[in-house]
Amino acid sequence: MPAQVLVFDGDCGFCSSSVRWLQRWAPSRRARVVAWQHADLDALGLTAVECSAAVQWVDSGGRAAGPEAVAAYLRTARPPWPVVGRVLATRPATALAWPVYRWIAAHRHQLPGGTPQCALPTTPDEPAHGSDGRTAP
Numbered sequence: 001m002p003a004q005v006l007v008f009d010g011d012c013g014f015c016s017s018s019v020r021w022l023q024r025w026a027p028s029r030r031a032r033v034v035a036w037q038h039a040d041l042d043a044l045g046l047t048a049v050e051c052s053a054a055v056q057w058v059d060s061g062g063r064a065a066g067p068e069a070v071a072a073y074l075r076t077a078r079p080p081w082p083v084v085g086r087v088l089a090t091r092p093a094t095a096l097a098w099p100v101y102r103w104i105a106a107h108r109h110q111l112p113g114g115t116p117q118c119a120l121p122t123t124p125d126e127p128a129h130g131s132d133g134r135t136a137p
Contacts, residue, residue, distance in 0.1 A: 010035020067097035
């Protein structure tokens, strides 16, 4: 795996649409984007539970989740997106972004591109999808 990876839920239509938008309008110069269902999570130091709950960023400096992961990705994109990523990574922006991110994550199955597959698990320790990509029982 490359040193910079954005990991998203590939079974979620809303998440996949969001990543396609990022790749089209804010393509990264260095980062790889991969669905967690196709990633070596052990090598990345991630779990299926973490990946189904929020987008993840892994690089040589550590890990980030949610809006902080998006900010890290944007810092690797072509201009003007690195500036947006730096602003999003500030404490005030992150403090505002996390509640919005949590709301979107909780309602992603109801948003454009979303499907019932996009719904988050009902218990915090249960992945939304099995390793084979099917919805967990």
